[in-house]
Amino acid sequence: MMPESAISGVRAPAGFPLAGRRPDLRDSKFMPLPLESRWAIRFLLILLLTVAAPHANTQPPGNVSALPPRESMAYTVEWRFIHAGNVRLSWQRTGRQGGTAFNAGLELETAGLVSRLYKVDNRYNVALSDQLCAIRSLLQTNEGSRQRETKVEYDRNRRKASYVERDLKRNATVAMREVDIAPCTHDIVGGLYYLRTLHLTPGQVLNVPVSDGKKSVQARVEVQEREQIATPAGKFQTIRHEVFLFNDVLYHRKGRLFVWLTDDARRLPIQIRIRLPLYIGTITLQLNKEEK
Numbered sequence: 430m431m432p433e434s435a436i437s438g439v440r441a442p443a444g445f446p447l448a449g450r451r452p453d454l455r456d457s458k459f460m461p462l463p464l465e466s467r468w469a470i471r472f473l474l475i476l477l478l479t480v481a482a483p484h485a486n487t488q489p490p491g492n493v494s495a496l497p498p499r500e501s502m503a504y505t506v507e508w509r510f511i512h513a514g515n516v517r518l519s520w521q522r523t524g525r526q527g528g529t530a531f532n533a534g535l536e537l538e539t540a541g542l543v544s545r546l547y548k549v550d551n552r553y554n555v556a557l558s559d560q561l562c563a564i565r566s567l568l569q570t571n572e573g574s575r576q577r578e579t580k581v582e583y584d585r586n587r588r589k590a591s592y593v594e595r596d597l598k599r600n601a602t603v604a605m606r607e608v609d610i611a612p613c614t615h616d617i618v619g620g621l622y623y624l625r626t627l628h629l630t631p632g633q634v635l636n637v638p639v640s641d642g643k644k645s646v647q648a649r650v651e652v653q654e655r656e657q658i659a660t661p662a663g664k665f666q667t668i669r670h671e672v673f674l675f676n677d678v679l680y681h682r683k684g685r686l687f688v689w690l691t692d693d694a695r696r697l698p699i700q701i702r703i704r705l706p707l708y709i710g711t712i713t714l715q716l717n718k719e720e721k
Contacts, residue, residue: 489635491626493561495694496531498522501720502697505661506540507713513543516714518698520622530559533618547573555616561623563590563616563640574598581642585612592642608645611638624650624670624688625696631655631668649673658689658700660715665699666692 499521506514517536523529532554539549548571555566563583570577576597583590588611594604615623620639629635635650653669667689675684682705689700701714 489627491561491623492628493559493626495626496520496522496622497695503717503720504701504714505717506537507715508543509710511543512541513712514539514549515717517720518618529556529564531557531561531619531622533557533622535618549573553618555618557616557619557622558613560613561615561619561626562613563619566616566642577603579642581616581640583610583614583616583640583642588612590614590640590642590645604643606643608640608643610640610645614638614640614645617641621688621698625690625698629668629670646674655692656689660699660717662699662716662718665689665697667699668692 497520501517501519504516504518505512506516508514515538517534519534519536521532523532534555535553537549537551537553538544539547550571552569553566556564558564562585563581565583566581568577568579570579577594578597579592579594581590581592588609590608590610592604592606592608593602595601596603615637616639620637623637627635629652631652631654633652635652636647637650639646639648650673651671653671655666655668658665658667668691670688670690672686672688674680674686675682684706685704687700687702687704688698690696690698697716697719699716703712705711
């Protein structure tokens with residue numbers, strides 16, 4: 430469908446867990462993970478927060494009314510064939526006009542052995558307009574001894590996104606940036622919901638404007654094939670999309686990002702997969718359950 434911030438050309442944003450900086454495990458009572466493994470966990474977190482943000486010069490209007498008034502979905506995260514974490518994606522229609530029309534959130538926690546080696550508990554929230562344009566976002570990052578807060582304000586009138594990252598332990602601002610944005614720019618989560626409002630079929634290609642506050646880019650989305658996907662929540666008929674964010678688009682790292690949406694009116698994000706170089710491996714999110 431949340432930061433250099435998930436499979437054919439993605440990068441992780443600096444304010445996010447996987448932002449090219451190695452995690453600090455000095456407060457862990459366990460032996461540190463191998464370098465590549467620690468980096469993969471951190472990069473995973475960033476990618477999950479940016480996983481489905483498409484871009485474009487010409488942005489087709491979406492059927493926003495097709496989105497539910499409220500929604501919560503739980504995902505399991507698999508990395509190197511182990512249960513590495515849990516993700517919860519939430520959505521709520523506020524009903525307000527001329528301002529915030531929707532609120533969306535993403536929560537990510539490491540689990541099992543990964544959590545014991547490197548504990549992560551991150552929270553992301555975003556306010557969206559009635560066209561799913563980003564208004565403001567807040568990322569709270571808790572990873573080992575690292576505690577950060579990242580705020581982004583999207584000013585449609587000035588066409589600027591303002592990024593501020595703070596180190597909460599030191600009570601200090603560690604990064605500030607302002608970038609140009611399109612009149613209606615999507616954030617990481619809003620981009621996923623925008624994709625769900627479109628009636629896309631295999632063979633179509635889409636471009637949509639997106640920004641994480643540190644960079645504003647044009648990324649391509651290719652609608653590829655229909656596939657049946659089995660998840661803990663059941664089997665689904667889906668359409669596979671590839672989102673081009675890696676390989677010097679939004680992220681410098683080499684990789685490929687795929688998103689499977691159900692082939693029906695709901696277009697639920699059933700599975701998300703990030704294929705990174707062999708020394709890092711593949712990260713897969715699968716729908717575990719819808720929480721009513």
